[in-house]
Amino acid sequence: MYQIRQNIATKEWVVIATSRARRAQEFTQTKERLSGDRPEWDAACPFCPGNEEPAPIEQMRLPAEGPWQVRVVLNKYPALLPEGPRVRHFAGIYRWMSGVGGHEVVIEAPRHNWCMALGTVEEVTQTLTAFQMRGLCLAQDPRIEQIIWFENHGLEAGTSLDHPHAQIVALPVVPYHIRCRAEEARRYFDDTGVCVYCQMVEEELASGERVIAANRDFVAFIPFAAFSPFHTWIVPRRHNPDFLAASAEELSALADILRNVLRRLYFGLRDPDYNYVIRSAPLRDVGREYMHWYATIIPHVTKAAGFEMGSGMFINPALPEESAAFLRAVEVG
Amino acid sequence: MYQIRQNIATKEWVVIATSRARRAQEFTQTKERLSGDRPEWDAACPFCPGNEEPAPIEQMRLPAEGPWQVRVVLNKYPALLPEGPRVRHFAGIYRWMSGVGGHEVVIEAPRHNWCMALGTVEEVTQTLTAFQMRGLCLAQDPRIEQIIWFENHGLEAGTSLDHPHAQIVALPVVPYHIRCRAEEARRYFDDTGVCVYCQMVEEELASGERVIAANRDFVAFIPFAAFSPFHTWIVPRRHNPDFLAASAEELSALADILRNVLRRLYFGLRDPDYNYVIRSAPLRDVGREYMHWYATIIPHVTKAAGFEMGSGMFINPALPEESAAFLRAVEVG
Numbered sequence: 001m002y003q004i005r006q007n008i009a010t011k012e013w014v015v016i017a018t019s020r021a022r023r024a025q026e027f028t029q030t031k032e033r034l035s036g037d038r039p040e041w042d043a044a045c046p047f048c049p050g051n052e053e054p055a056p057i058e059q060m061r062l063p064a065e066g067p068w069q070v071r072v073v074l075n076k077y078p079a080l081l082p083e084g085p086r087v088r089h090f091a092g093i094y095r096w097m098s099g100v101g102g103h104e105v106v107i108e109a110p111r112h113n114w115c116m117a118l119g120t121v122e123e124v125t126q127t128l129t130a131f132q133m134r135g136l137c138l139a140q141d142p143r144i145e146q147i148i149w150f151e152n153h154g155l156e157a158g159t160s161l162d163h164p165h166a167q168i169v170a171l172p173v174v175p176y177h178i179r180c181r182a183e184e185a186r187r188y189f190d191d192t193g194v195c196v197y198c199q200m201v202e203e204e205l206a207s208g209e210r211v212i213a214a215n216r217d218f219v220a221f222i223p224f225a226a227f228s229p230f231h232t233w234i235v236p237r238r239h240n241p242d243f244l245a246a247s248a249e250e251l252s253a254l255a256d257i258l259r260n261v262l263r264r265l266y267f268g269l270r271d272p273d274y275n276y277v278i279r280s281a282p283l284r285d286v287g288r289e290y291m292h293w294y295a296t297i298i299p300h301v302t303k304a305a306g307f308e309m310g311s312g313m314f315i316n317p318a319l320p321e322e323s324a325a326f327l328r329a330v331e332v333g
Numbered sequence: 334m335y336q337i338r339q340n341i342a343t344k345e346w347v348v349i350a351t352s353r354a355r356r357a358q359e360f361t362q363t364k365e366r367l368s369g370d371r372p373e374w375d376a377a378c379p380f381c382p383g384n385e386e387p388a389p390i391e392q393m394r395l396p397a398e399g400p401w402q403v404r405v406v407l408n409k410y411p412a413l414l415p416e417g418p419r420v421r422h423f424a425g426i427y428r429w430m431s432g433v434g435g436h437e438v439v440i441e442a443p444r445h446n447w448c449m450a451l452g453t454v455e456e457v458t459q460t461l462t463a464f465q466m467r468g469l470c471l472a473q474d475p476r477i478e479q480i481i482w483f484e485n486h487g488l489e490a491g492t493s494l495d496h497p498h499a500q501i502v503a504l505p506v507v508p509y510h511i512r513c514r515a516e517e518a519r520r521y522f523d524d525t526g527v528c529v530y531c532q533m534v535e536e537e538l539a540s541g542e543r544v545i546a547a548n549r550d551f552v553a554f555i556p557f558a559a560f561s562p563f564h565t566w567i568v569p570r571r572h573n574p575d576f577l578a579a580s581a582e583e584l585s586a587l588a589d590i591l592r593n594v595l596r597r598l599y600f601g602l603r604d605p606d607y608n609y610v611i612r613s614a615p616l617r618d619v620g621r622e623y624m625h626w627y628a629t630i631i632p633h634v635t636k637a638a639g640f641e642m643g644s645g646m647f648i649n650p651a652l653p654e655e656s657a658a659f660l661r662a663v664e665v666g
Contacts, residue, residue: 002414002432004506012509017412017432079350079640079648081335092536093529094557099335099348150639158638169640173337176345177645180513196426203425224427277643298642305491306483307412307502309631310610312510315412 001319005225009196011184014225015315024318024326027229027269027301034271035153038113038162047071047163049110059104059134062126070126071107072134072168078103079169086143086172102138102147102170106130107163114164115153116259117266124255127166131278132251135244138170139283146171146178146282149243154273156300174282182287189290197292201235210324213260217253220261222320222327228302229318230269230327232261234295241281241291258295260332265299268330274299334652338558342529344517347558348648357651357659360562360602360634367604368486371446371495380404380496382443392437392467395459403459404440405467405501411436412502419476419505435471435480435503439463440496447497448486449592450599457588460499464611465584468577471503472616479504479511479615482576487606489633507615515620522623530625534568543657546593550586553594555653555660561635562651563602563660565594567628574614574624591628593665598632601663607632 001018041048052058053073061068074082080101087098108127109119116124131149138144151166152159188196204211204221212220212232220234234257236250246254258276265272275298281291308314334351374381385391386406394401407415413434420431441460442452449457464482471477484499485492521529537544537554545553545565553567567590569583579587591609598605608631614624641647 002412003429004413004432004504005427005429008426008428010509013506015412015432019410077352079335079348080337092540093341093532094338094536095341096336096338096558099337099350146644148640148643150643152638158636167640169644171337171644171646173346175644175646176343199426203427207425225429275639275642277639279643296642303489303491304637305485306608306610307481307500309608309629310481310483310612311479311502311504311508313504313508 007223007225009185009188009200010181012225012227013313014227015313016319017315017317018319018322024229024322027272027318029270029272029301031271034266035115035162035164036113036118036271040111040113042112042163045112045161045163047107047161047165048112059137060130062130068110069123070109070130072130073105073107075103075105075167080171097172100143101172102141102144102168104134104168106134106166106168108151108166109164112163115262115266115271116164117262117271119259121252121256121259124259125252128251128255128258129248131166131168132244132246134168138168139244141170143172144170145174145284147280149278151276153275154271154300156273157275174285178282182281182285182291185290185292186287195239195290195292197235197294198239201237209321212264212324212327213257215253215257217250218257220257222324224320226316226320226323227314228298228316230265230272230297230299230301230323231316232297234258234261234297235292236294239292241286241288241293243278243280243293246293254295258297261297261327263332264327264330265297267332268327269299269301272299272301340556340558342518342521342533343514345558345560346646347560348646349652350648350650351652351655357562357655360605360651362603362605362634364604367599368448368495368497369446369451369604373444373446375445375496378445378494378496380440380494380498381445392470393463395463401443402456403442403463405463406438406440408436408438408500413504430505433476434505435474435477435501437467437501439467439499439501441484441499442497445496448595448599448604449497450595450604452592454585454589454592457592458585461584461588461591462581464499464501465577465579467501471501472577474503476505477503478507478617480613482611484609486608487604487633489606490608507618511612511615515614515618515624518623518625519620528572528623528625530568530627531572534570542654545597545657545660546590548586548590550583551590553590555657557653559649559653559656560647561631561649563598563605563630563632563634563656564649565630567591567594567630568625569627572625574619574621574626576611576613576626579626587628591630594630594660596665597660597663598630600665601660602632602634605632605634
């Protein structure tokens with residue numbers, strides 16, 4: 001199968017070339033120790049209970065009383081500084097600004113060997129609730145334009161610490177890439193009068209062949225132009241540009257479906273390294289009619305290389321319909 | 334140092350956060366065996382002399398007579414098929430096209446342990462000449478809209494075979510990412526009347542602090558908003574959108590400076606894995622006044638993770654001026 005597919009929302013093209021590839025199960029990882037095989041507590045881990053940093057670093061914990069389930073702390077090696085003015089500089093043709101913003105770490109569980117695939121829906125909901133609570137706080141800061149929530153799970157996904165943790169970055173600028181996506185969604189809305197993400201959800205539910213799971217509030221599917229094997233979008237059924245405006249019911253439904261998909265990856269492919277990201281509209285320019293927040297999971301079972309850097313396109317050696325069928329068939333209890 | 338810098342040509346923002354980081358020499362690789370430590374010939378390598386594929390696969394060789402120095406062959410596991418019509422399909426909201434185009438492998442030297450850093454200028458020139466000759470041929474095909482030339486050097490850069498080889502991909506569509514860059518360059522030209530790449534070369538030469546090397550025809554520098562440590566642009570001084578229109582003198586000057594920079598990486602950082610890419614304008618829409626071809630080198634000394642996927646931005650833990658000073662100081666003979 002040789003096809004070049006376009007993602008209707010992002011306008012990005014992806015080469016689907018399955019003859020280079022392997023059947024879905026051939027992406028199964030060969031790692032010796034899965035995340036759940038780690039010890040439940042590690043004396044040397046800075047995120048394990050008993051090793052907590054002093055209070056000024058901690059931004060919040062859930063529950064507020066008693067033993068914590070989720071803690072949010074300032075990143076000790078931040079990419080952006082929390083204090084200082086947002087100042088633009090111009091010198092010749094160059095432009096830069098002060099590196100101010102937020103960079104926080106969400107410790108997702110006290111247990112060193114926890115991960116979303118192995119946690120309960122309630123535990124995952126706590127993490128998502130912390131995401132939203134800290135996001136609402138950071139969004140109050142007038143310097144902040146964009147918030148990104150993400151996790152790096154495993155070495156290939158760029159993590160440096162085993163203990164389950166996610167990150168929140170609050171940026172003083174809207175990334176170019178996010179501006180482009182907003183622009184394409186706006187054009188689609190102007191041309192058709194509908195949100196392109198709502199449209200995709202409708203088409204995916206109608207065809208069903210790329211759907212992995214669905215619940216009352218969300219649909220999880222492999223996009224038609226998925227850029228890598230098992231690349232998944234989890235899109236809310238309700239039109240809403242802003243993750244910060246997701247309801248409590250939606251957070252718990254997201255926890256349910258995110259855990260569901262991650263369990264399929266964990267048990268179906270032996271705990272592949274992955275990133276997940278929550279993509280939400282820019283804070284001050286939410287494109288109320290055409291933007292639509294969603295979560296995405298990117299398992300690292302192939303490597304981006306020179307072609308991807310030179311073209312911005314990807315080569316996906318797996319057919320999205322087959323990847324979806326494979327994940328649907330995984331028994332996750 | 335905490336800054337957010339904008340690349341004036343691409344409009345992309347990069348976080349420069351050097352306190353997370355390490356001094357330039359701390360990016361030195363720890364691999365046991367460098368590329369030059371491999372055997373000169375490997376009986377099991379499909380690209381070593383004596384193991385050549387049958388004639389139909391070979392597209393060209395240099396020199397045409399006698400023992401070959403560079404061979405170009407069809408990729409045995411192509412991402413795109415060389416034969417068949419370019420057909421667009423539409424179904425519901427989805428769009429795709431037949432996966433036709435070119436995917437060729439440039440075997441850069443007969444020696445298994447060769448790499449550009451260790452070759453002669455003449456040898457590197459032969460590879461670049463083969464790039465251009467095959468490009469001119471592929472560009473005759475009316476189905477082709479864009480050509481990408483690249484090398485994946487080392488495992489982290491996505492290679493699967495040790496023998497030194499580059500790749501040429503000829504696409505039947507212009508990638509979205511390349512359209513965006515062309516659009517930004519056009520806007521800059523419309524606003525200022527000059528090519529933004531020409532402007533960057535001028536500014537970099539004037540300041541000098543990010544320049545690694547320069548010769549009659551090219552300037553190699555770390556961009557002001559480099560997205561990763563030692564990320565390098567090699568830009569021709571002559572305004573020209575199209576690599577296929579580079580002169581023979583330019584190809585040999587590019588060989589000289591590409592080899593120069595790669596030697597600094599090889600000896601200064603112990604053969605880091607890298608991608609290099611030649612970025613040239615779309616074939617049928619060359620933006621004669623505002624596009625400008627160039628080569629870029631992306632060493633893999635850090636990992637992109639969830640933040641990069643979610644924002645399209647990068648966090649560079651090295652100050653571009655320091656990376657450039659480090660590379661300038663490497664003795665390369």
